[in-house]
Amino acid sequence: MKCPRPIIEVARRIQEVSVGSLLELLADDPAAGPDLAAWCRMRGQILVASDPPRFIVRRES
Amino acid sequence: MHLLSEVFLDSSSGEPILPDARQAWLDAQQAGWGDPVRLHRPGRLAAHAMDGAREVVANTVGARPDEVTFTGSGVHASQAAVAGLALGRRRVGSRIVTTAIDHSAVLAAAAAAGTHQAVQVDHEGHVDLDRWTAGVRTAGTAAACIQVANHEVGTLQPYAEAAEICRRAEVPLVLDATAALGRVDLRDAGGWSVLTGWAGAFGGPASVGILVIKKNARWRAPYQTDDYQGGRWPGVPDVPAIHAAVAALDCWLRSGRTVGERQHALIDQLRIGIAQRVPDVDVAGDPLRRVPHLLTFSALYVDGETLTLELDKAGFAVASGSACSASSEHPSHVLAAMGALTHGNVRIGLSWTTSANEIDQFLAALPPIVAEIRATVGAS
Numbered sequence: 001m002k003c004p005r006p007i008i009e010v011a012r013r014i015q016e017v018s019v020g021s022l023l024e025l026l027a028d029d030p031a032a033g034p035d036l037a038a039w040c041r042m043r044g045q046i047l048v049a050s051d052p053p054r055f056i057v058r059r060e061s
Numbered sequence: 062m063h064l065l066s067e068v069f070l071d072s073s074s075g076e077p078i079l080p081d082a083r084q085a086w087l088d089a090q091q092a093g094w095g096d097p098v099r100l101h102r103p104g105r106l107a108a109h110a111m112d113g114a115r116e117v118v119a120n121t122v123g124a125r126p127d128e129v130t131f132t133g134s135g136v137h138a139s140q141a142a143v144a145g146l147a148l149g150r151r152r153v154g155s156r157i158v159t160t161a162i163d164h165s166a167v168l169a170a171a172a173a174a175g176t177h178q179a180v181q182v183d184h185e186g187h188v189d190l191d192r193w194t195a196g197v198r199t200a201g202t203a204a205a206c207i208q209v210a211n212h213e214v215g216t217l218q219p220y221a222e223a224a225e226i227c228r229r230a231e232v233p234l235v236l237d238a239t240a241a242l243g244r245v246d247l248r249d250a251g252g253w254s255v256l257t258g259w260a261g262a263f264g265g266p267a268s269v270g271i272l273v274i275k276k277n278a279r280w281r282a283p284y285q286t287d288d289y290q291g292g293r294w295p296g297v298p299d300v301p302a303i304h305a306a307v308a309a310l311d312c313w314l315r316s317g318r319t320v321g322e323r324q325h326a327l328i329d330q331l332r333i334g335i336a337q338r339v340p341d342v343d344v345a346g347d348p349l350r351r352v353p354h355l356l357t358f359s360a361l362y363v364d365g366e367t368l369t370l371e372l373d374k375a376g377f378a379v380a381s382g383s384a385c386s387a388s389s390e391h392p393s394h395v396l397a398a399m400g401a402l403t404h405g406n407v408r409i410g411l412s413w414t415t416s417a418n419e420i421d422q423f424l425a426a427l428p429p430i431v432a433e434i435r436a437t438v439g440a441s
Contacts, residue, residue, distance in 0.1 A: 003384055003392070004404035008362050008440045031384045031392040031403045038402035042343060042361065 003031035007039050014045065014059050022048065025055040067376040068419045072262075073212060073240075073355055073410030074380050078309070079264035085308030086266070089301035096297050098288055107300045117307040121314065122238065122256050123248040124273050130293040131303045132270035135239050135259025136166040141272055141294070142235045142255040143167060144283035146204035147174035150233065154201025158232075160188045160208070160218065161398035167206050167237060168394070174203065179398075185347040186216035186399050193223055197230045204233050209241035209250070212262075213382060213395045213408055214346030215328075215355030217245070224251030233278055242271070243313030244321055244352050254278035263313055264413060265306035268299060312413075324353035324411045327420045331356055331409065334424040339431050343402040354411040357382065357396070360431045362440035363405030371430045372407070377423055380408040405431075 006027040014023055025036065036055050040047040049056040069077060078086075093110035095103025115126040132138045147155060155175025159167055162182050171177040178199075180192045188207065197205050207223045210216065220236060227234040233254035238247055243263040247256075255278055258271035274280050274293060286292040313320075328351075332344050341361035360368065365383025372379050382393025383406040392403030 002364075004362050004364055004440075005438075007404065008438055011362065011440065029384070030390060034392060034397040034400070034403050037400055038343060038359075039361065041400065042341065042402070 002029050003035060005029075006032045007035050010036065010039065010057060011043075014057065017059055019059050019061065021059055023057045023059065025057065026053050027055065028053045068422065069378045069412060070409045070415070070419075070423065071378045071380045072412040073408055075261040075267050076264040076410070076412050078266065078305070079312050079413060081312050082265050082305040082309035086301045086305035089304040093300045093304055095300070097300060110300050110304045111298065114303045114307040117311055117314075118271055118273065121242065121247060121310060122273055123250065124256070124275065127291065128273050128275055130272040130274065130290045131298055131306070132272050132294050133268060134270045135164075135257065135261070136270070137294075138257040138259065138270035138272040139164060139166040139235075139237065140170045141283065142257050142274075142280075143170035143204065143206060144174060145274070145280040146233050146235065146255060146278070148283045149279035149281040150203040154203050156199060156202040158193070158196040158199075158202055158205040160193075160206075162186055162211050162213075162395040163206055163208055164212055164237060164239065165394065167235070171206065176201075182398055184400050186211050186214050186218075186345070186395070187347065188218055188223065190219060190222060190226070194226050194230075197227055197232050202230070202232050204235060204254075206235040206237060208237040208239070209245055209247065210352040210355075211346070211395060212240045213355070213393060214357045214399070214401075215240070215351035216347040217241075217350045217352065221251040224253055228252040233280075238271075240352050240355065243310050243317055244354070255280060260302075260306035260309060263309050265309035266302040268302050269306040271306075320413055321353040323417075324415065327411060327415060327417065328353065328356050328409075330417075330420055331424065332358075335427065338424060338428045342431075345396065345399060345401040356409045357401070358407055359383075359396070359402035360405035360407075360435075361402060362438060363431055363434045364438075365404060365406045367434050368405055368407060368430065371434065372426070375426045375430060377426065380410070382406045382408055 046058040095107040097108040115129040118129045119126040157171035161179040236253035242258040256273040260269035261267035344358040365381040384392040396403045
């Protein structure tokens with residue numbers, strides 16, 4: 001899955017979990033790390049763990 | 062016929078050659094084409110042209126004419142600068158300190174020289190001066206490198222402060238002036254040892270790099286040399302191209318101030334206009350302390366390749382730092398280091414002739430293109 005697909009999927013799936021819950025992403029795209037961090041900053045979510053290819057986001061809003 | 066890219070907004074990849082530079086190249090083909098080390102008349106004319114070229118560059122950066130060398134490209138100049146200081150200082154050590162957002166040629170040359178430390182930058186691209194100080198003072202540091210301004214986002218580095226820190230630590234500094242030459246006054250830019258540049262960045266031929274090595278710098282050519290250019294860069298120089306390069310530089314020195322002021326205002330207009338008209342866009346870099354002509358922004362959920370190609374169809378030539386957009390599998394290391402969004406990236410470089418009307422056209426064309434791409438992938 002290449003950029004920006006992983007971020008689009010995260011944006012979709014984050015709506016399916018409740019505020020405070022965690023979402024795990026597995027992505028081998030080299031852009032996933034920096035772009036997930038940037039997405040969290042732009043959307044007010046928290047990047048809990050960034051250990052490519054595994055990432056964890058907490059829904060804040 | 063459908064015309065592509067009528068509006069050229071990619072001067073960061075090379076500014077179209079300025080008319081005065083093109084004329085200078087033609088003139089030098091008439092009277093400056095000889096081998097400058099020969100004693101015959103064509104040789105003397107070529108040597109005269111080289112003397113004039115060195116003087117223009119020397120006056121621009123506050124150096125002496127005999128400290129100026131012309132290489133085959135900006136990348137060659139960067140490689141020679143870093144590897145030459147590493148060789149000259151090999152008894153001290155092989156650590157090279159750079160910022161995390163230096164040009165990839167500098168980062169590669171630093172890694173090849175020995176131990177490379179890339180100092181972090183903040184969200185706008187300014188280097189962390191505390192970490193820079195600690196890095197430069199670390200034992201075994203052969204050289205450091207910093208940009209006057211970043212080539213993708215335009216942010217000006219605190220280069221004079223960084224140079225002073227290097228001077229106190231007695232570590233030679235490579236000052237990469239590629240994005241700044243002709244646009245930023247560098248006649249008193251602090252205590253650098255080697256300065257690099259590229260004529261393609263200011264409307265000269267892409268085949269001319271600039272390498273200024275101060276007399277007191279412990280620099281040794283990291284390759285075999287010959288009789289040309291004081292033993293600093295080998296081979297017969299391309300005198301007409303060099304003559305054209307300094308003609309372009311001279312245009313900026315004579316009348317670039319007005320152009321720069323116009324470009325600065327146009328980029329302000331773009332920064333504000335894009336943020337207003339396109340939702341979920343990340344505009345990168347320092348909005349104020351920057352070179353006049355560069356801008357980078359990224360649109361969320363958009364892929365950079367599609368965006369670049371759609372803009373080209375609409376008549377706008379732009380570059381992109383997104384991984385999927387062309388030359389690399391990896392996104393721009395500059396954007397990644399700054400924490401900026403790397404997908405959906407557009408890199409804009411204004412040229413000498415970019416008009417307010419062209420910027421208005423771009424601002425009108427961009428929002429529907431982004432909206433269309435987002436709709437296609439089901440993102441909003």
